Amino acid sequence: MNKPPRKRNKATSGASTDSTSAASSANEDISQQEDPGSATITVTAVEIPELTEQEQSDRLHLERKVERAIFEAGKALMELRDRRLYRSTHKTFEEYCRDRFGHNRRQSYLLMDAAVIFDNLEQKCDRSDHILPTNEWQVRPLTKLDPDIQPEAWEQAVESANGKVPSHRIVKDVVQRIMERTKVPNTYHLGEVCQILVKDNPELRGKAGCWGIVSAVNEFSCTVRMWDGEYTIGLQHLKSYNYLPSECEQMQVICDRINRVYSSGLEESVQKFLESLGKLNRAYLTALEEKLLKVLESEFRD
Structure with missing residues (x-):
């Protein structure tokens, strides 16, 4: 009578044995490590060199060019208007600005008004912090004030903006407070x-x-x-x-x-x-x- 065939044992590869050993070893290593959340990461500090005197001068010069850009346009428009340099091609300054620059009358005069205010602030404001307007929208509320009060209003706005260039809203709020402070009774009447x-x-x-x-x-x-x-x-x-x-x-x-x-x-x-x-x-x-x-x-x- 024939005997049933003997079951053969499954062969275990050397790779499997090595993998198991490696995993066990890794687990032992992890268990022996401290909490990962308390691990110390070493960051190498990169030293940023200070600006040289020449670089500081160059920075200030370039900042001034950015500040003056829009206001130089207003001064150029004033000269074009006052010298009537448009007369060879246009009857009026307004027509010239519309055709040449795409400006309506209001835009051109707002730029010219802003240039006058900017020059006033540049001459009379405390220049120690070098904070000046950078666009026409920021100074537009100042047109409601006399030139001698404009520098005071601008400096208050800079202070309210924590030493930065103030927004239109901040300047407008300062101007409103000054106007309320200097309110004069209105005694005029219709038809006067x-x-x-x-x-x-x-x-x-x-x-x-x-x-x-x-x-x-x-x-x-x-x-x-x-x-x-x-x-x-x-x-x-x-x-x-x-x-x-x-x-x-x-x-x-x-x-x-x-x-x-x-x-x-x-x-x-x-x-x-x-x-x-x-x-x-x-x-x-x-x-x-x-x-x-x-x-x-x-x-x-x-």
């Missing part, structure tokens, strides 16, 4: 004829000595209608002519007539004549002025 006092305010450039008629009375300012439109002007920049009610009514009629012709887009020489009427310091037109204005009105109607 006032003279514009520029007092180095860049926002009123070109309006020195002009007259306007109060069309709205605000808390800190008046809206004044002039020969080329309406402007909101601070009380410190207005002076009443103290005209009689009948004289105020007469000036209202003259203002309406000038404004209609001025807005019709006539040539620049004609606009200059109308602007001169906008600076009258009397409540009437002479016979010649009346005659010339009637001629322009008839031209406008045609």
